[in-house]
Amino acid sequence: MDKIKKQDGFMSQLLIVLPDHILEAYAAHPLIRPLYITDIGYFPHAQHHYRERPTGSESYIILYCIEGEGWIRLAGQKQQTMQKGALIVIPAHTPHEYASSEDHPWTIYWFHMKGEQVGDYFEGIDEHTSPTPVSVEHSSQIIKLFQDSYNLLQKGYSLDRIIYVSQLAGHLAAFIRFNLQHPHLALNRQKKHDVEESLQYMTEHLDKNVTLQELADQAKLSVPHYTHVFKKTTGYSPIDYYLRLKIQRACQYLDLTEQSMKEISIQLGFQDPYYFSRLFKKIMGKSPSAYRNTRKG
Structure with a gap:
């Protein structure tokens, strides 16, 4: 029997996909054009979650696992484990597939980002990237940025809200960039x-x-x-x-x-x-x- 595979539809999930006509209308705005969110989601205990994009995505994808575990494969390379507390950035146009563990389903936050400067934020990230641990104190900041973005978008897609969320996306991207480039930074x-x-x-x-x-x-x-x-x-x-x-x-x-x-x-x-x-x-x-x-x- 084939394994069950689900792209979404998990109990208590949060999911927003911005409509194409909204993105087309606002993406040229000078405060949105550099970096903006196109999709955002939270999948708790996502058993049977599986996603495959043979030609990649037009967006950069950020996956952050806070519970359980899963796996990810980029550009047909070796499968990598995504454990609790790990984050990975999947570059745009990079073939990939990922899935939740059957025995210990992951809980993940995820973002899709586009924009003229998105490649600059994630400079150096390619198909050889690996999941990177996020410290406990940094975890709360990522979750807070997700919650703020989701709550704003849930109330409507006005220009002011999209601008605000774009600035939050820039904060998130800069935060992730710093965390990836300084994984061992500590006072002592x-x-x-x-x-x-x-x-x-x-x-x-x-x-x-x-x-x-x-x-x-x-x-x-x-x-x-x-x-x-x-x-x-x-x-x-x-x-x-x-x-x-x-x-x-x-x-x-x-x-x-x-x-x-x-x-x-x-x-x-x-x-x-x-x-x-x-x-x-x-x-x-x-x-x-x-x-x-x-x-x-």
Whole structure:
């Protein structure tokens, strides 16, 4: 029996393909012409996802895997694994195929980009490119840029919105370019190791309420030193970042499950649902219920 293959149609997916007549009308605008998004999507737990383009795409394609894994093949070369936390840029007109793992389906964000300067942003990327890891702190920025772009486009394709999204696309492309060219940039390898280990510890204990002292002990640093290193690396204090990870996980539960706000808050270690709701609104700019309605709208 042939394997099931799906291009889209995944539960809770987000997908926008800008109509050709909209792109034709706006692509010549001086603020859009350099770089713009043509398609944008989010496929959660995308079992059986498969895509093949024998002649490539007219756009540059960005794939970012946040959960599970899959594989990708460029220009008929060796198949490469795409694991959690990996990002790849597929150059325009490059034959390719990619698919989600059958056993551990990936969750991916993806973008299609065009424009006069798109090749300049991704200079040096060709059919020999490989998936590149993205750090935890950079991951949240990519997801935020996706969410901002998607939410703007979901409200309509006015010129002002397309201009705004084009500027977000430029920010995203520049961010990815920097990440690809400086994959090992860090203030200090040992400090980065301490912080990465701490971030992993946080993500594994989102159902608890770890203290600053516990985090410092886990990193084998004093509380003042740990706090200084963490904030210098991520831009946030340890507990603030920990709470943001909880809210990021809450967003996933709101997107992918039918759990109540109370169930989600308890699952993430918040015994007071009202505090959870206030914190969610402070970080995300809207209540959990408003977020759930917007994301599934």
